[in-house]
Amino acid sequence: MLAPFLQLLFGKEELLRVEPAWTFSGASVTNHIKYVISQVIIHYDNNKVYALAFICIVILVSIFFKNLFTYLGFRVLSPMRNYVMTKLRSDLFDKILELPIGYFTEQRKGDIISRMSNDANEIEFSVMSTLEGLIREPLTVLIVLVSLVLLSPQLSFFLLVLLPATGFIIGRLSKSLKKQSTDAQERYGLLMSILDETLTGLRIIKAFNAEGLIGKRFFAVNDGLGNLRNKMNFRRDMASPVSEFLGVFVLCCILWFGGKLVLSNQADLNAEGFITYILLFTQIIQPAKNLAGSFSSARKGGAAVARIEEILQAAIVVKEPEAPKVLAQFSHxxxxxxxxxxxxxxxxxxxxxxxxxxxxxxxxxxxxxxxxxxxxxxxxxxxxxxxxxxxxxxxxxxxxxxxxxxxxxxxxxxxxxxxxxxxxxxxxxxxxxxxxxxxxxxxxxxxxxxxxxxxxxxxxxxxxxxxxxxxxxxxxxxxxxxxxxxxxxxxxxxxxxxxxxxxxxxxxxxxxxxxxxxxxxxxxxxxxxxxxxxxxxxxxxxxxxxxxxxxxxxxxxxxxxxxxxxxxxxx
Known part of the structure; x- marks a missing residue:
């Protein structure tokens, strides 16, 4: 925002004395603001202090609206996310109340508590928190790609060959995250079971001097869980830098291939268009990087979703009859x-x-x-x-x-x-x-x-x-x-x-x-x-x-x- 206005202010550009025609575009908005700044400078006899104050006001107003809409976006997304999580926990608890007693004879209580707490939290932070990125970033990438194709079909064909290869590499990185996450959730459930048994049987544990034995069991599961989570985090955190490196690699390939075509006059665009194409492509890198991180988090959260679905989709063996009779009193x-x-x-x-x-x-x-x-x-x-x-x-x-x-x-x-x-x-x-x-x-x-x-x-x-x-x-x-x-x-x-x-x-x-x-x-x-x-x-x-x-x-x-x-x- 600052560069075009400061160039006008410090005399690097001519003052606009004729109001530009209005079109629905960013350039038209910029030109109209330049025109207003030019009129302020002319009105105050080339005293540019007033124009500088106007620029500061424009920046403040712009940033105010930028943050206002960011806040309003969160106001929309946060209730949605909280509603989904509240509904998920309510459905899970409701299903627990519906399930027959026989179901719980084969389930560890700690594991069910883990699904209700840790798995639900995993969904909230891994899936719901990345929901915005999973919607916004693909749209951004798609719009930029369409623009690139319109700008140069020749270069875009080369680009569309490279991008699936980079996507495959990123996909391979996050593929094992779901399995590792499932293992981690199961270990956490076992940890909760040991904790529940310890709290219930603390008197017996102390009476039989079994603190060391129970502690050994807990620490072994806890250490294993910590190591597994480290591996998961290493793999998840690798997705973003790898995607950025691959994005820059693709950029360099385009720069070499496209530049060679432009230099030999074989390209379907001129030098200025090629520079525009390169600058436009750089707008893909950050969204792709964010999307890779969101995708990895979503894969990690997918394991938690699967574990909760096991309970939500468990068969209700003891069912309410379709047309139930009421037993008003016991008579015979x-x-x-x-x-x-x-x-x-x-x-x-x-x-x-x-x-x-x-x-x-x-x-x-x-x-x-x-x-x-x-x-x-x-x-x-x-x-x-x-x-x-x-x-x-x-x-x-x-x-x-x-x-x-x-x-x-x-x-x-x-x-x-x-x-x-x-x-x-x-x-x-x-x-x-x-x-x-x-x-x-x-x-x-x-x-x-x-x-x-x-x-x-x-x-x-x-x-x-x-x-x-x-x-x-x-x-x-x-x-x-x-x-x-x-x-x-x-x-x-x-x-x-x-x-x-x-x-x-x-x-x-x-x-x-x-x-x-x-x-x-x-x-x-x-x-x-x-x-x-x-x-x-x-x-x-x-x-x-x-x-x-x-x-x-x-x-x-x-x-x-x-x-x-x-x-x-x-x-």
Whole structure:
């Protein structure tokens, strides 16, 4: 901007005394500004200070608009980028909530967290941040190439032979970036898994002096990740300088080839046109350099996209029916009719026939791996049966809406599952509109009311990560209070007392007995003393019902159940 105006100011060019004709071009704008500067100089009797001030104002106004439009460009691009990332994270979390429980048995929790955090960030910085360059730079290169072809088809033919060769070299450089990036994301997921296991099992690690072993595992993965990322960065950072060198190499080839043609008068343009052609070609180098960097970043981010797509495109095995029926209330029975279940071609349950009448308690007994938890998980449709039918009040549960089905069921697990929130929020997880009085009543039924009152903030006390601020018995009583408040007709109890001390066990067992009154209960039994009064005991062996009956009748048979009782020395 400065050069043409300063030449006019310092007398290197003649003042324009006649207003130039207007055309829609940069040259016309420049000429009009020169005319205005000339009129200022003439008006003030060749006092060029005023003209210098005008030039400064023109520059300031131009730079102001340049930066204004740059800012407005960011104002458009930034919300777009943030919206895409917000939507991506929301879709990913929504899919995690939809996926069946079986999906997560084969996935490391740390790896899923890595995809949600590190991979999403990689997409944001590697793909979304280069989006502008991936749109703008190809357009710039295309416009310049078209201009070059129009200026000299002869030289442009030579150019179009060289450019694909340079593009191939740059492409080869970035080709392995996606594979390396996939390896890096997987290592990061493994790193997060080790961290999660370390935080969860820190007490055991210290007790067994295993800090060195766990540290060695973490440091090995971490060092490998660091080395891999260095290789990726070296390759990515090579793209820009290599593209610039190749661009200048092509420029030199054109300069030699075109210059030879011009000197021998064989070219389709004169010397001035050749110089213009060379100057115009130099406008390709920077966009091509930027495009190479953007392309390499996009390839690197492509691995993160693929890892997130694995989750987004994972099959939903347990699907909501197209025309779901609503289970308003549980009235009669739960019936397993020739039910079999297999996972990854391994048969877990085989030919189960079982009817659980309303108000009855059925206990599931058997050795580890017999299929007790899987059988119980079929009722709330955590898994779908492979063969046969599972009916509630005569209706196949696959025809019921998932929400209405699960509204009729509460689950108390062997390991208490609590969230980093207040006691009240954990209790009312299944009934968000519960009043304070209802929360307190549920706590009383669960024998939790007294210990809650002793807390400094009562029901508003934060219980920490996974309820770490509470004892084992207190955590379990909160999960029972949560189940009581939901007030469902069907209970699934995975022996909630097996890991507690004697006093806590008595309090929790009393709470369970209170909760089971007038409800249909499926009890997964580890301590056989807790199911002596069950209406029916189902003994599972290798996925099949081996024995069934009451406690006394099974003892009389002298089969698997009796041996299990003898092993626990319970009569």
């Amino acid at each position: 029975s739960i019936e397993f009719k020739n039910v079999s279940f297999a996972y990854n071609d391994v048969t877990i349950l085989k030919n189960i026939n079982l009817t659980i009448e309303k108000g009855k308690t059925v206990a599931l007994v058997g050795s580890s791996g017999a299929g007790k938890s899987t059988l119980a998980d079929l009722v709330p449709r955590f898994h779908d049966v492979t063969e046969g039918e599972l009916l509630i009040d005569g209706v196949n549960i696959k025809d019921l809406s998932l929400q209405s089905l699960r509204n009729q069921i509460s689950i108390v697990t062997q390991e208490p599952i609590l969230f980093n929130d207040t006691i009240a929020s954990n209790i009312c997880l299944g009934k968000q509109d519960a009043t304070q009085a209802q929360i307190e009543d549920a706590a009383k039924v669960a024998n939790a009311y007294q210990f809650i009152l002793k807390k400094e903030e009562g029901f508003a006390t934060n219980i920490g990560d996974r309820g770490s601020k509470l004892s084992g018995g207190e955590r379990q009583r909160l999960t029972i209070a949560r189940a009581v408040l939901k007030n469902p007709p069907i209970l699934i109890l995975d022996e909630a007392t097996s890991s507690l001390d004697t006093e806590s066990e008595r309090l929790v067992q009393d709470a369970i007995n209170n909760m089971m009154q007038n409800r249909t209960s499926i009890v997964i039994a580890h301590r056989l003393s807790t199911i002596r009064h069950a209406d029916e005991i189902i003994v599972l062996s290798k996925g099949e019902i081996a024995e069934r009956g009451t406690h006394d009748s099974l003892i009389t048979k002298g089969g698997i159940y009796q041996r299990l009782v003898e092993m626990q020395e319970v009569r």
